[in-house]
Amino acid sequence: METVKSFFDVGNEDRTKDMTLxxxxxxxxHMSAILDFYRxxxxxxKRIPPPPAEGVKAFNDAFLENKSNEQLKELIMAANFLNTKELLDVLTDATAERIKNKSVEYxxxxxxxxxxFTPEEEVxxxxxxxxxxxxxxED
Incomplete structure (x- = not known):
């Protein structure tokens, strides 16, 4: 089970109240950003009816909007460490978008x-x- 998600699951209050992680x-x-994402x-x-996929995507896009490449990489490491699959998927998709159609050097x-590679091998x-x-x- 996802580490962070388990803290937000309804009914886990007693189990997680005094838990130290x-x-x-x-x-x-990064922990603050991850908690905001999962909140x-x-x-x-919890919404009934659930929000349209576009609403969730808009939030995810806004969440990533001002993140630098370095922040994005650090968030990926944190999400991976915390085993937060949903966030990890969002972050890796964003990374793929940022490097899509970029040069090898970039x-x-x-x-x-x-x-x-040696220069000869690269050529x-x-x-x-x-x-x-x-x-x-262009990079």
């Missing part, structure tokens, strides 16, 4: 990946796969 890998800033999603779940920098790979570099957006 060590979160050495999650900053207070709102809990409201969505994606490497975004994900913190070091280029381990050869680019020549063999020219199609993959057509129409790439």
């Amino acid at each position: 060590p979160m050495l890998n999650v900053s207070a800033e 709102k999603h809990l409201e969505f779940r 994606v490497r920098a975004f994900l913190g990946i070091e280029n381990d 050869k790979i680019r020549a063999e796969n020219e199609w993959a570099f057509d129409g790439v957006d």
Whole structure:
């Protein structure tokens, strides 16, 4: 069961009231954002009738709107640590959108990946796969 979600489940108040959860890998800033995300999603779940998917998507988009790439990566690490699948899905989808159709250099920098190809190997790979570099957006 998702760690954070279990704190918001109705009927768990007695079980979680005095519970301590060590979160050495999650900053207070990110924990606050994660709690805000799940509070709102809990409201969505309680509504009858449920809100349209567009309403949930609008909230998710607003939640991500002012997050820097670094904040997004840190939130992914925190959501993964806390096993919050719903939020992790939203964050990884946002990451995919941010790197979609970007250059190899941009994606490497975004994900913190070091280029381990020699310049000659890189030239050869680019020549063999020219199609993959057509129409790439400006970084």
